[in-house]
Amino acid sequence: MPRTVSMGLFVGLIMTLALLGQASAQTCPRAAAAELDSAIAQTLAAVQSGDAEGLLGVISDDGVAFNPEGSQVGYRALQAEFSNKSGRFCALFTCNGQRGALGTKFQRGQIDKQIDERRGLATVFINANTNDELQLHYKLRNCRWELTGVAMVE
Numbered sequence: 001m002p003r004t005v006s007m008g009l010f011v012g013l014i015m016t017l018a019l020l021g022q023a024s025a026q027t028c029p030r031a032a033a034a035e036l037d038s039a040i041a042q043t044l045a046a047v048q049s050g051d052a053e054g055l056l057g058v059i060s061d062d063g064v065a066f067n068p069e070g071s072q073v074g075y076r077a078l079q080a081e082f083s084n085k086s087g088r089f090c091a092l093f094t095c096n097g098q099r100g101a102l103g104t105k106f107q108r109g110q111i112d113k114q115i116d117e118r119r120g121l122a123t124v125f126i127n128a129n130t131n132d133e134l135q136l137h138y139k140l141r142n143c144r145w146e147l148t149g150v151a152m153v154e
Contacts, residue, residue: 028143032117039138039145040111040124047106050093052082060139060146066091066102067135067151105134105152125153 028035039058046054056079063074066088073081073088081087091100109127116122120140127133137149 028140030143032120032140032145033113033115035140035143036113036115036122036124036138036145039147040113040126040136043136043147044106044108044126047092047103048108052089052093055092055147056082058145058147060141060148062148064147065137065149067149102150102152105132107132 042054043058045051046058056075059075059078061075063072063078065072078088082089085093085095088102089095089100091102092106093100093103105126107127109130109132112125112128114123117140122138122140122145124136124138125133126136133153135149135151135153136147137151138145139148140146
């Protein structure tokens with residue numbers, strides 16, 4: 001019987017240490033708001049300069065939801081479209097000499113942010129309260145904000 005109790009205590013101690021290790025791993029060295037500002041700047045700069053690889057560096061491994069149609073595009077599918085200069089690449093960047101309709105919304109303007117640090121989610125409004133408003137959704141994963149959604153506000 002004592003061996004069972006000590007084994008239970010050992011397992012409990014190991015689980016507690018594992019949970020503490022996970023909590024420590026999620027403690028980010030910089031403030032979430034500062035990291036979000038960096039991700040927003042990287043997102044805008046990538047689209048404005050036509051840097052598809054730079055934009056992929058911000059996008060979530062899970063992909064991005066494009067609204068209002070709500071279609072979720074996986075990271076690998078988006079990477080293929082960017083390589084082939086088709087689909088979302090043409091919507092975001094320049095194809096056949098024409099700037100994509102979605103890409104024109106990525107302008108530097110008034111930015112409004114709503115951050116839910118507890119859940120690690122943020123909604124960012126670019127050109128807030130204008131006809132060119134763009135909504136970007138980010139998720140905090142491993143102390144890095146990842147772009148998870150793009151929506152044009154009409």
